[in-house]
Amino acid sequence: MFNSLRQAMAWLHTWFGLVLGYLLVVIFFFGSLSVFDREIDRWVLPETRFEPQVIPSYSEILEDAFSKLTPDPDELAEARTRVEGELPENLRVLFWGAYTTHRDPTLSIFAEYAIPNNPDDPYDHIHGHATIDPRNGKVLSEDHLNIGSEFFYPLHYSLHLHWKNLGYFIVGFAALMMLVALVSGVVIHRHLFKELFTFRRDKHYQRRVLDLHNLTGVAALPFHFFFALTGLIVFAYIYLPVSETLLAKPAFEYAMQEAEEKGLPFEAAGIPAATASVDEMMAEAKRIWALRDAAGEVGFLLVNHPGDQNSYVSVFRAGTDTVSLVGQGIHFDGHTGELLYEDPVHTAIAGLNEFLIGLHLQHFEHWPLRWLYVFGGLIGCVCIATGFLFFVQKRKRELKSKFGLRSVDAFAVTTITGMLLATVAILVANRLLPADTAGKGSWEIAVFCLTWLLSMAHAFWRSAALKKQALSPAWHEQSFAIAALALSAVLLNWISTGDHLLVTLAEPYWPVASFDLVLMVVSLLSFIIARRLHRKVTVALVGAQPEERKREEVSRA
Amino acid sequence: MASSKELSVLHLLSRISAGIAGAYCFVFGVTTLGITLGLGLGMSYTDAQTLMYLLAFLIYTTAFCWAFIHRSLLTIWLFLIGGGGVMTALGWWLGNHA
Structure with a gap:
């Protein structure tokens, strides 16, 4: 079929990575948040x-x-x-x-x-x-x-799709494709060790994106492989229901x-x-x-x-x-x-199984490791996100029809900034809705879904700018929105409960204090990134104008 | 040898189906037969099942990749669906009748 093993693996890596990548970012991101699920519960339920x-x-x-x-x-x-x-x-x-x-x-x-x-x-x-x-x-x-x-x-492992365990199967398939992407990624890279230390900041954008994709992929390879595999083992009884059927x-x-x-x-x-x-x-x-x-x-x-x-x-x-x-x-x-x-x-097999599942779910007490889990998960998101960006950049000049390309970029915006936006929106909704609101939880979920849908509509609308070879403005616009909402969440927590950082740090009550601090860091980083992207888009658009003008003049002539 | 650009859509779809469904069928067979063989070797049911669950997804990943590497599509289908079917049937028979 393919001319070589490497070519076959590259095809698998690119296309299955692209199609399942959107889902994998969601799984990795909410998996990272789930590491501190109890602490988030404290923040949302005063x-x-x-x-x-x-x-x-x-x-x-x-x-x-x-x-x-x-x-x-x-x-x-x-x-x-x-x-x-x-x-x-x-x-x-x-x-x-x-x-x-x-x-x-x-x-x-x-x-x-x-x-x-x-x-x-x-x-x-x-x-x-x-x-x-x-x-x-x-x-x-x-x-x-x-x-x-x-x-x-539950969003991390079931996507809240419970009909016939559909969500579990979709997530399971994505996890399998993560394993495939890791194996194929290793095969297609000749200098795996070198990738660990390679990030060429002075090279062009496409090269830097690929360097970052390789670096994050290789650096966190054991982490990603372990979590994808053990995640599958946790729900193996659903994926392979042998003991409820044939046996x-x-x-x-x-x-x-x-x-x-x-x-x-x-x-x-x-x-x-x-x-x-x-x-x-x-x-x-x-x-x-x-x-x-x-x-x-x-x-x-x-x-x-x-x-x-x-x-x-x-x-x-x-x-x-x-x-x-x-x-x-x-x-x-x-x-x-x-x-x-x-x-x-335990027998050796049962002991190994308990160890693997326990290490994935981490109910034991080890706070530094808990934070490492979060960073590992977020590195996974960076790895997949840079994969999307590289895909778009590489094909920018090749594709005749831009619709497919624009869709890839718009879905990437939806998956990355849109997901973050929906996450901070549900927190803001949680603090804005009065505690005695009937069906409060359902309203919060509705805000989450609606925000995500709106971010997708916005991403598709703004992706028109890609025709001019510029970065989609949706990236920086949504980043600005994340910055504003994340900061609002911190302020609303203060207003609605009185638990501002001086109180929670002095006590100390770490579940709320650390979540407030994380939200502030997210806000600050989003703002910095949004400003940089905004500048880049402006420069790209201004740079593109003389070219366009020239083309228009030629066509008029 | 055909390059990836010359691949027919049908051929590609067949590979993808073999990778997804064929590998699943194969792993289902390995799990069913593996559990009954484990029982035959004196393992407890829980241990036999756990062992197969620990191995199943590594086998799936290998079978999936193999569906895109091996030259003959017929061999891939025969091995994954045929082999999976035979192992499932044998595992079921051994588990319920032996």
């Missing part, structure tokens, strides 16, 4: 600006909060279409769960409910979820959106056998029974961890078949000081409180 909490008492807080959980209305409505007859008013609870990390002031609680009478799936179930204040059990308003953990983070029978048999061996009942007995003290079980688990010289807090609590004779409680140690999310599970009989089973040391 009522949650307090110190991280440990899992609260079961008898005083959790039991009541769990029992008030209800199934997700959308999932419930969908489940009604799958069953024969009517669903009972109170669905049987399969489990209650709570998960927290060293960065969470609020607590995420969730439940799974059995769906009876589904002829196709005897184990059909739906979910319920709420966020509570662990100090008093108060449920946080569902109208309030955790923009960091419930909007930016459902052996997978189910194994799960039953494993439950029996561990003494953890797979199914409820259907006989109501009182629950022993879960607080004592958590205390006992902590005592066992301390005896193993691994004292720690509870990170994950599961109450299986609550209120049933077969109930059992699983307590997992928080992974604050380990790479894996949680670990050292200890399981108790829910009815008697007796210790049933202690998770053994």
Whole structure:
């Protein structure tokens, strides 16, 4: 097909990189923001600006909060279409769960409910979820959106397209193409090591863009490869649903056998029974961890078949000081409180898997590494963005029809400055909309989407300037808008909450202080970049005028 | 040998389809068969599945690139779809009947 391996790889790198690159920038950018998703949540939800909490008492807080959980209305409505007859008013609870990390002031609680009478799936179930204040059990308003953990983070891995897991598949394919782009990029570059140290500032624009593309691509190559690969591994069960389809029978048999061996009942007995003290079980688990010289807090609590004779409680140690999310599970009989089973040391394969996934999701405590993740992700954005710019520059003189070229540039503007604009716009909307606005979260999402759409319209409109070989003015105009909105967000946070930088730095309350500082840096950098680009566009347009005039004169003659 | 400029659209689409769908079919087969072989070797189901998930995307990347490198389109399709289909069927049979 191609004349050489290098030619084939160059074709793959260029075209798949271009088509999927737009998506990859979005995935990388929101992945970078997700590294600080909890901190962004604190900024957007002033009522949650307090110190991280440990899992609260079961008898005083959790039991009541769990029992008030209800199934997700959308999932419930969908489940009604799958069953024969009517669903009972109170669905049987399969489990209650709570998960927290060293960065969470609020607590995420969730439940799974059995769906009876589904002829196709005897184990059909739906979910319920709420966020509570662990100090008093108060449920946080569902109208309030955790923009960091419930909007930016899912955007990173699912694009919020949940129909048939479509978003997961699109992101998964983009991640695979990222792996392909990295492999093909390595093959097409003869002097990989040299690229690490090559940035020729004095060369022409196209050369500098390519140097920067190569430099960022090579410098962060292991980081990008690792994150694309481990991101795929996290959702492998969705991409390759072997155990739910072709191998459902052996997978189910194994799960039953494993439950029996561990003494953890797979199914409820259907006989109501009182629950022993879960607080004592958590205390006992902590005592066992301390005896193993691994004292720690509870990170994950599961109450299986609550209120049933077969109930059992699983307590997992928080992974604050380990790479894996949680670990050292200890399981108790829910009815008697007796210790049933202690998770053994991982096998090599399970340990490797936990390590890779834990390193991707980073729930452990390591702030310098957390910042490195952000920079690594942003370097990925720079690498892809410079790829777009190089594509446009290289073909500027070659393409007869400029529409394709203009589209590439307009999409690049939309993807880069447009995405940033939408991100700061949702923050501004969050601070402008009153806290008691009905459906506040939905309004914020609407502002985000609308801003992004407007930035695309603006980018296409302004891309007409490319005909004159100039840079599209959309780049600097949107950069000015980002600068203004990012600064507004900081000021609005001050006005609406009183938490200006002097307060948050003096306390110190880092989640808000650092996010305000980041917004100010974004504002300043955007302003500097906008001014430089503006100057460049002006020079290019002025430079182009005599040429155009000459052409007009020739055509008139 | 044809240069990339002389490629027919159909040929290119066939390569892209083989790269995307063919490689997926192949990896699905490798995963299904790999899990059942792992079970046969005495691994737990969880370990066998995890091992295949750890390898699957490296195999996909390799298969995808190979679909653009190998000269014969017929071989690519036969190997990826045919091989994937056979491995899937064999894995299913071994997992459910053996």
